Amino acid sequence: MFGKRYSGLLTDLYELTMAAGYVGTDGAAGFTEARATFELFMRSLPARRNFLVAAGLEQALDFLGNVRFSGEEIAYLRGLPLFRNVSPRFFDYLAQFRFTGDAWALPEGSIFFAEEPLLRIRAPIAEGQLVETSLLSILHFQTLIASKAARLFSAAAGRPVIEFGSRRAHGSEAGVLAARAAFIGGCAGTSNALAGHDFGVPAYGTQAHSWIMAHEDEAEAFRSFAELFPQDAVLLADTYDVRAAVEKIIALGRAPRGIRLDSGDILGDSMWVRRRLDRAGWTGVQVLASGDLDEDHIAALLHAGACVDAFGVGTSLVTSADAPHLNVIYKLAEIERGGKARGVAKLSEAKKTYPGRKQVFRFRDAEGRFCGDIIGLEDEEFAGAEPLLAPVLRGGRRVDTAAEGSAAIVCAARERFLLNREHLPKRLLSLEPLQQAFPVRHSERLEALFDQVRRTFVQSASI
Amino acid sequence: MFGKRYSGLLTDLYELTMAAGYVGTDGAAGFTEARATFELFMRSLPARRNFLVAAGLEQALDFLGNVRFSGEEIAYLRGLPLFRNVSPRFFDYLAQFRFTGDAWALPEGSIFFAEEPLLRIRAPIAEGQLVETSLLSILHFQTLIASKAARLFSAAAGRPVIEFGSRRAHGSEAGVLAARAAFIGGCAGTSNALAGHDFGVPAYGTQAHSWIMAHEDEAEAFRSFAELFPQDAVLLADTYDVRAAVEKIIALGRAPRGIRLDSGDILGDSMWVRRRLDRAGWTGVQVLASGDLDEDHIAALLHAGACVDAFGVGTSLVTSADAPHLNVIYKLAEIERGGKARGVAKLSEAKKTYPGRKQVFRFRDAEGRFCGDIIGLEDEEFAGAEPLLAPVLRGGRRVDTAAEGSAAIVCAARERFLLNREHLPKRLLSLEPLQQAFPVRHSERLEALFDQVRRTFVQSASI
Numbered sequence A, B: 001m002f003g004k005r006y007s008g009l010l011t012d013l014y015e016l017t018m019a020a021g022y023v024g025t026d027g028a029a030g031f032t033e034a035r036a037t038f039e040l041f042m043r044s045l046p047a048r049r050n051f052l053v054a055a056g057l058e059q060a061l062d063f064l065g066n067v068r069f070s071g072e073e074i075a076y077l078r079g080l081p082l083f084r085n086v087s088p089r090f091f092d093y094l095a096q097f098r099f100t101g102d103a104w105a106l107p108e109g110s111i112f113f114a115e116e117p118l119l120r121i122r123a124p125i126a127e128g129q130l131v132e133t134s135l136l137s138i139l140h141f142q143t144l145i146a147s148k149a150a151r152l153f154s155a156a157a158g159r160p161v162i163e164f165g166s167r168r169a170h171g172s173e174a175g176v177l178a179a180r181a182a183f184i185g186g187c188a189g190t191s192n193a194l195a196g197h198d199f200g201v202p203a204y205g206t207q208a209h210s211w212i213m214a215h216e217d218e219a220e221a222f223r224s225f226a227e228l229f230p231q232d233a234v235l236l237a238d239t240y241d242v243r244a245a246v247e248k249i250i251a252l253g254r255a256p257r258g259i260r261l262d263s264g265d266i267l268g269d270s271m272w273v274r275r276r277l278d279r280a281g282w283t284g285v286q287v288l289a290s291g292d293l294d295e296d297h298i299a300a301l302l303h304a305g306a307c308v309d310a311f312g313v314g315t316s317l318v319t320s321a322d323a324p325h326l327n328v329i330y331k332l333a334e335i336e337r338g339g340k341a342r343g344v345a346k347l348s349e350a351k352k353t354y355p356g357r358k359q360v361f362r363f364r365d366a367e368g369r370f371c372g373d374i375i376g377l378e379d380e381e382f383a384g385a386e387p388l389l390a391p392v393l394r395g396g397r398r399v400d401t402a403a404e405g406s407a408a409i410v411c412a413a414r415e416r417f418l419l420n421r422e423h424l425p426k427r428l429l430s431l432e433p434l435q436q437a438f439p440v441r442h443s444e445r446l447e448a449l450f451d452q453v454r455r456t457f458v459q460s461a462s463i
Helices: A013-024 A057-066 A071-079 A088-095 A125-130 A132-156 A172-184 A193-199 A209-214 A218-228 A242-252 A266-279 A295-303 A406-422 A444-462 B013-024 B057-066 B071-078 B088-095 B125-130 B132-156 B172-184 B193-199 B209-214 B218-228 B242-252 B266-279 B295-303 B406-422 B444-462
Strands: A035-042 A102-105 A119-124 A161-163 A234-236 A258-261 A286-289 A310-313 A328-337 A340-343 A358-364 A370-377 A390-394 A440-442 B035-042 B102-105 B119-124 B161-163 B234-236 B258-261 B286-289 B310-313 B328-337 B340-343 B358-364 B370-377 B390-394 B440-442
Touching (some): A013 A088, A013 B193, A013 B209, A013 B218, A035 B209, A057 A390, A071 A088, A119 A125, A132 A310, A172 A406, A172 B132, A193 A406, A193 B013, A209 A234, A242 A266, A258 A266, A266 A286, A370 A444, A440 A444, B013 B088, B057 B102, B057 B132, B057 B390, B119 B132, B132 B161, B132 B295, B132 B310, B161 B172, B209 B218, B209 B234, B258 B266, B266 B286, B266 B295, B340 B444
Parallel strands (some): A258 A286, B161 B310
Antiparallel strands (some): A035 A119, A035 A328, A102 A390, A328 A340, A358 A370, B035 B328, B102 B119, B358 B370
């Protein structure tokens, strides 16, 4: 079911009613020419996430570059009673719709924190509004999964983690994109063949219980498979009885690449299997563990001395099961009309947002470690700090015109994550919530701008 | 990003290695002609799910009817070191791959329980294996969401629930399919425009905070919007101050369709807003609540006397946040080789599965209410019980050749759910876990077949 379709209807209907308002009611309102700045960020982090890993930008830019409304889709909208009073000019606008704005973003693989824009859009207001829903869903999902993968990477302490979750991802597309995001977040590969094909993520996998069950004799199932895949067979030992299965494998007399344990007492079985393999002289045969694992199980297994060389992790990773969503939002931060820019903000304390076009500035300590971020205005400068948001679209076109393949982009993102991770204060790598979060604050100019917007609102309200 | 692509690579790589084993190593093994029966079911239900709602079958059948391997995808597989020893015959097989098997399924909208097959496939074993991953991901996701929607439907006690979650669904495809599944599970509509277009799900939505913030004056933002959408405007009151916003709306002198509260004290504000609207004579203006709601919030709000006419529910619904995955599996149940059928099973107690081709039989009490299910063999009969699995594919072709549109299929599924729900014992509609689950048991013939498979295994193991 998964494929590319950049329909303009991939949006909440209210983006279309608001766009109709902006495009179809000009004259007095004068919104046709208005440019708006929208920022996409996380209001807060889940309790058990000390940092997030940016992912999904390529798919977001692909969407912005290709989103269109077909004639047939426009006819659907025209037929909705809701749009009965809307001017035909709006439907002409949709027929010619292209995203023509500018965009800045955190490169994929960047480590970031709450309130830091992952993406900033500056575009005619209707355009910025129409792309909201898709930008959120694309960036939210891959960032969610890359950030979960980063926890598994920490838990596995140097052992490879392979993403195995396509079957329980939220649909076919989610499976493929979860594989991409998990790789960026440190996984060594995926079981998803299409993610291997489309994004160059290393694809792994050999046999399931059904292979064993289809044969009347388990030993025969192992033998025929090892013959077909002499260098790569990872044989599944837990269909009936792990120890009996391992004896049958050893009796074949040909060392497989590995043995997989998918259920039962992984700790005890892995120690037994390791000893038995070593006794057979098969010290190079790996033990792979899978079956409803997550970062806590992995950390506990390794702490208890499990003899596992690699982990396969499915459901908990591709659904980010302990935190299946992030508190992601896309907020209007500034509007420019008639040559005048006005910062805008949500004032309610629970959902407060800051006005203005923002940049994230990252500071390092003497050892080069990240030591704090300031969210400031785009044109601010802080000595020694690196601005993290980079331009990615200008006038709707990609800034980087180099034709990098998707595999190269994904590899670069993974390397960026691993490098960012090395520079993170070690305490952030804990799987548990921190007493003290990574220090992120807003700049003084940003705080002043917020106060100014609030004063203006209070004044106009009291008139 | 979402569209139709029925790539054969939408699968775990191990399905391809096993298929290579089945197709490429015939002769002695003789699997080329073997037919296998696979069954897709839930091993157990999440703690807070008393029943599940089947959904996603249309997309699953669409996948089975259209899955193909392109030449370029086959070239990718040939290039993997893993396949270095695999016979070219396997790649020729993939080039001509079509799903030619038979399938039986629960109709969409059916209420079902743990261990009951949602889908049964009988096909050449390599075919049944290659489609496993996609069938699981397609049926798992929509069933997950329809089942969550059913809880919201119960909590809202007759008030409409609109699905609002596309932005935090697990990608664009998940957003559209969640809207479809939520509608089947009782939601009244969706904010997702493409789900409206593709599946005829009623699409709702009017304005966001950004519309208010883009205007310098909140009253002007309400006025211009209500003018453009005179019959349908639902105005958002919580951008700055709910009560001040409602006064501005009333001062316009033109009743909108509704007022939406998206944050803050929904209980207190909804009661205040209702009284204020009634005092203005606007008794027909609805109050819509949204903003991080789930079934527990909704039930608590209504219990406390909130004056809410309809609910918008996003994140918790489209991610099924309290249970973001189901324990879904796809298991080999029987294999036919050389004219002989052999039931197969996983024997390990924790992951026990039953052999044989199964059917689900549902019993009703004197009032027509569902009172128990028996999982039996396909050819069993139970007086007064209705068999639930119906044939959907024969030789790879749809059994129902009537060209129903997707909207009609979705509506029929929603009606089936609502009718099934009426026949469910009332205690199952509780939002809390039950002391006593709905009674489901395996038939005596099925238990006997399991024992026979186990005995055979034990005998062959002891030889």
